[in-house]
Amino acid sequence: MISRRHFLSASAGAASALTSNFSPANAQSSQLVVGTWGGDYGQLLSDIVDKPLIAPKGIEVVQDVANADPRKTKLLAERQSRRGSMDVACLSDSDAYIVAGTNAFEAIDAGKVSRLGKVFPELKTETAIPHIYSAQVILYNTNKVTAPPQSYADLWDPKWRGRIGLADILWSANTIAAALAGGGSPTNFDPAEKMLMDWRSLDVKIYPSNEALAAALKSEEVWLSVMWLARGFMWKKSGIPLSHVVPKEGTPAIVFEASVPRNARNKEGAFTYLDAMLDPKAQAAFADKMGYVPTVSDAVLPEDIAQQVSLSEADRSKLVKLDFAYQTERSQRTLDFWNKQFKG
């Protein structure tokens, strides 16, 4: 029989263990909370950065795993708090822009992150390190598409009716592709609205997630998509017969970044972590496993990997620099149009 005294002491012990081990509120200076995606990304961070590069420095990494949206919301909601729940926050460039606009991130310089000098200058920002990046391309099934489209606009050819699949979660990126196809630009998404409605009339298929889209490409339910080159690389590795085209209109890039919130509890450890994320071996491993391109000049990729995930000089000149101020200001209209008109 469990006595009251036993129960109380056991409860107190359990509560103490919980708060000392798991609560970020009591995170010690040697502990570092990294807000990151789960899945391959989180696992690779753990295998390639946390264990070999950070643990030997006496820092214990705790991953706060979530999708980008909850993380962004958490950072915005916590920005007035004296102590935040994350020491390092991983976000895409457009999300990082929104959070940085609220002055929630520490400034980054070479004094804090020694490897910053190796970062490609065009990827640098004031409050984040660029971790990995990829470009938005046209993916197509090599068994079904013999004359692949050369531009986003070609995807509106009626011959692809019912054969184009899009991921719902990439509503913003898909809207940008439609804008570029319609003659728009990073500061003019207006043409996207007509183009999306035209796409809808061509029976474009929408899937709830990237994984559902991959399944549809695999079953050859759809033959073409607009997707990150890195995703295409991973899907190709999994056996889906895919190739890609860098569209004539240009290719928007996505950079996955990492920042240190101003209210981080372990800033010193956080900057050490950002430095490790830029380690050439870690960068090359991300390219090999996930198909994302290194952001530092001294990361050398094996030739076969480089051919599949990197852009040629000619293609690099087609990289489209997005205007995040415009994109953010228009985000509600973009989402509303996507939900209410395009999918409605």
Add this chain to the structure above:
Amino acid sequence: MALLVVPACLLVLALLVGPMILMFRISLEQYSPTQLMIATFSPDNYVRAATDPYYQQVILTTLGVALLCTALTLVIAYPAAYWVGRIQSRWKSLVVIATLFPLLVGNVVRSAGWMALFARGGLINTLLLRTGLVAEPIELLYTPKAVVLGIIAVVLPYMILTIASVIESIPRDLEDAASNLGASSLRTFWRVILPLSAPGVAAGCILVFVLCMNTYATAVLLGGPRFKMMAPAVYDQFVRGNNWPMGATLAFMLLAVTMGFTLFGSIAFARRYRVK
């Protein structure tokens, strides 16, 4: 004695009423793409949501799906509930556990299983194609019927167990008496069993209706991106649009419609079966 309810009340106040007051305050604020929200005190979000044909349609779809699922669940569950309620075998507890078994599997896992069944390359289409019943795969996944089927599978145990517990308490003698007086089985059911089990039917319907109105995972996974229900719309505004004020507004609209229909249903049911 009254002090006994204090812990429960405190818990509800802290974890339900408190956050709801906060959410209501947020729903009156103004959305800002960069600042999350700007402090105001305006009903604009409610006006915008209530007058937007898109959200009107989403609410109508949600109500339609919830009412249809509740009705179908009731029809499917009642005979099973009658059997469970009347069973006198020593295996009864096993039957109850078997009824509960689907609840041991999470909604997401269950829906993933349905996806494997319904997909174009899934089990059903493969069987149909191999047996030559269809020449092309039929669209099952990402359709309203997939959502309705999925929801019914989720809520069925709640309806069965709620009704069964009431049927269990109806004395068998009443059925025998009705039969001795010449009533047919159907008449006995209609005039004796159904009215006496009405409280269970009402409770089951309310429980199932509320669950259906708030369906999220099943609607997203089986209905696909084009199927519109309120819970995914609330999530969309909170998480994808980062528009907390509109997300909170939609959440309160969903709550109001659910409460309104629940109250209306309860009162109508009480009048129908208590007056007689």
